[in-house]
Amino acid sequence: MAEVSRERWTGRAPFIFAAIGSAIGLGNVWRFPYLTYQYGGGAFIIPYIIGLFVLGIPWMMLEFGMGRYFQKGAPGVFEGIGKKWEWLGWWPVFVAFLIVTYYCVVIAWSLHYAINSLMVTWGVGQAGAKAASDYFFKYVLQLSDGPGTLGAPVWVITALLAVVWIILFFIMYRGARVIGKVSIWLVIAPWVLLAVLVIRGITLPGAIDGLNYYLAPSFAGLGKIEVWFGAFSQIAFSLSLGMAGMFAYGSFVARKSDITNNAAITSFSDTATAFFAGFAVFSIVGFIMQAMNIPIDKVAVKSLGLAFVTYPAAISMMPGGNAFVGVLFFLCLFFLGITSAYFLAYGGVIAPLMDKFGTSRTKTTLWVCIVCFVVGILYTTHGGLYWLDIVDRAVSFYGLLITGALACIIVGWVFGAKKLREHLNETSDIKVGAWWDWFIKIVVPAGLLFVVIYGGFMSDLRKPYEGYPLWAASMIWVILIVTLIISFILGGIKTKPGKGGGQS
Amino acid sequence: MTAGAIISAIVVWIILLGGLGFCISRAGRGSKWED
Numbered sequence: 001m002a003e004v005s006r007e008r009w010t011g012r013a014p015f016i017f018a019a020i021g022s023a024i025g026l027g028n029v030w031r032f033p034y035l036t037y038q039y040g041g042g043a044f045i046i047p048y049i050i051g052l053f054v055l056g057i058p059w060m061m062l063e064f065g066m067g068r069y070f071q072k073g074a075p076g077v078f079e080g081i082g083k084k085w086e087w088l089g090w091w092p093v094f095v096a097f098l099i100v101t102y103y104c105v106v107i108a109w110s111l112h113y114a115i116n117s118l119m120v121t122w123g124v125g126q127a128g129a130k131a132a133s134d135y136f137f138k139y140v141l142q143l144s145d146g147p148g149t150l151g152a153p154v155w156v157i158t159a160l161l162a163v164v165w166i167i168l169f170f171i172m173y174r175g176a177r178v179i180g181k182v183s184i185w186l187v188i189a190p191w192v193l194l195a196v197l198v199i200r201g202i203t204l205p206g207a208i209d210g211l212n213y214y215l216a217p218s219f220a221g222l223g224k225i226e227v228w229f230g231a232f233s234q235i236a237f238s239l240s241l242g243m244a245g246m247f248a249y250g251s252f253v254a255r256k257s258d259i260t261n262n263a264a265i266t267s268f269s270d271t272a273t274a275f276f277a278g279f280a281v282f283s284i285v286g287f288i289m290q291a292m293n294i295p296i297d298k299v300a301v302k303s304l305g306l307a308f309v310t311y312p313a314a315i316s317m318m319p320g321g322n323a324f325v326g327v328l329f330f331l332c333l334f335f336l337g338i339t340s341a342y343f344l345a346y347g348g349v350i351a352p353l354m355d356k357f358g359t360s361r362t363k364t365t366l367w368v369c370i371v372c373f374v375v376g377i378l379y380t381t382h383g384g385l386y387w388l389d390i391v392d393r394a395v396s397f398y399g400l401l402i403t404g405a406l407a408c409i410i411v412g413w414v415f416g417a418k419k420l421r422e423h424l425n426e427t428s429d430i431k432v433g434a435w436w437d438w439f440i441k442i443v444v445p446a447g448l449l450f451v452v453i454y455g456g457f458m459s460d461l462r463k464p465y466e467g468y469p470l471w472a473a474s475m476i477w478v479i480l481i482v483t484l485i486i487s488f489i490l491g492g493i494k495t496k497p498g499k500g501g502g503q504s
Numbered sequence: 505m506t507a508g509a510i511i512s513a514i515v516v517w518i519i520l521l522g523g524l525g526f527c528i529s530r531a532g533r534g535s536k537w538e539d
Contacts, residue, residue, distance in 0.1 A: 012531070041508075041509070041512055042508075042509070042511075042512025042513065042515065042516050043512070045515075045516045045519060049519060208505050211505055211509060211513075212505055212506050212509045214509075215505075215508075215509035215510075215512045215513050216506055216508045216509045216512065217508055217509075217511075217512045254536070256535065256536040257535045257536060258531070258535035261527050261530055261531060261535070264523070264527045265524065265527045265528065265531075268520060268523045268524040268527060269524060271520055272520040272521065272524060275516060275517075275520060427535050427536070428535060429530040429531055429532065429533045429535050430527070430530055
């Protein structure tokens with residue numbers, strides 16, 4: 001490959017922190033701890049680590065490595081393999097685009113809660129704890145009765161969404177140099193906040209009971225398929241792969257620098273952050289069980305319910321310094337979210353557009369921010385939560401996994417896994433063996449397709465997703481088909497040579 | 505906390521921090537950070 005001039009990370013640390021920032025996100029707080037509790041406590045780490053080695057780390061090496069090899073984002077990588085494959089680079093761009101439109105709305109909710117935690121607006125004591133659910137669904141979201149009733153945007157959330165996009169614009173418009181430097185602080189900040197939250201959490205009454213639920217090992221479940229599904233799916237979602245962005249992040253890596261070791265460091269850091277977050281989450285779960293005298297199955301321990309109902313309820317019940325803890329928790333979510341958001345927007349969308357059309361970074365960033373903000377208004381409406389859930393299912397589940405599996409197959413069998421491995425081994429700290437070729441060709445795609453079939457098709461083809469009306473649940477397939485068609489169209493358009501893409 | 509939970513936490517941390525420590529200790533052995 002001829003040497004090309006492309007924007008670069010300013011060093012190894014900025015790159016690693018940017019990659020870790022993309023990987024650690026809201027799922028580290030509200031999904032991994034729940035899965036660990038659900039699927040065997042400490043024993044869950046066995047299938048998780050196995051999944052990390054057979055699926056997550058090889059897949060990340062592929063995305064970093066291909067990005068660096070072609071010095072392009074995802075569409076440029078697949079165009080480099082062959083023009084007829086370029087569509088496969090655009091499909092994950094749409095995955096990233098749609099994810100970031102709703103992900104930023106969740107960040108806006110976090111910002112709303114960080115501000116309102118100062119006064120514990122939903123109330124203190126038992127009354128506040130019981131009002132936490134209504135506060136979220138009826139006051140913050142003003143949730144309608146179904147996806148068919150959209151209603152007007154909730155203007156407070158829309159305004160906060162605009163603030164989030166303005167922040168993102170100023171982080172992104174100067175490219176990887178600034179993103180890398182900012183990432184160091186934005187990744188360390190939530191680690192410090194998590195440490196404070198863990199210390200506060202484990203000193204609360206009842207915290208130990210919650211931690212027992214989180215950690216007590218049960219090896220009986222390791223033979224069950226759903227445990228392996230839980231581990232594999234979490235790895236696929238958590239490492240920010242299949243969203244185009246890691247190709248671009250890899251393309252900003254200097255050509256003599258490491259790939260394989262950085263992929264391993266990113267993956268281990270992501271898992272360690274998630275495991276650590278579990279201490280903050282389950283100590284609070286134990287506290288609220290004792291404070292409200294309820295069993296764990298009556299406590300929301302995952303997803304939005306954990307972050308925006310259980311945690312605020314716990315804040316209401318805390319003996320002292322509750323407003324402070326609330327602000328720290330939601331600021332932590334904000335930081336975790338923002339690093340993933342600019343990864344999705346810049347690596348996933350902006351860099352590929354610059355590669356393709358040769359547009360300037362500032363203009364592309366500005367327009368992407370505006371378009372994403374406008375699309376995101378959908379999720380601030382009264383019916384927005386339903387659409388967030390439906391779009392999330394389409395892109396963050398099916399889109400991510402299917403494009404990931406196809407990317408591995410095309411790279412493994414068409415480009416050549418061996419060729420990529422030799423490229424990685426030329427400059428990496430840790431050399432990978434021939435086993436890696438077969439992981440990319442067979443094991444990773446098989447693992448991803450297992451998650452798609454077991455966790456997706458087997459339920460969604462039998463009955464509408466989450467009990468939504470058939471027309472609304474069908475939008476999952478409409479989104480996938482429409483984005484696929486547009487990907488083919490974009491793949492057919494001639495690329496402007498030698499411009500954009502952060503070429504400097 | 506139960507003994508199982510404590511042992512479980514310690515073992516998981518050894519695996520995660522051990523893996524991370526191993527990777528960090530290898531940094532720079534085969535790579536440079538410039539073009």
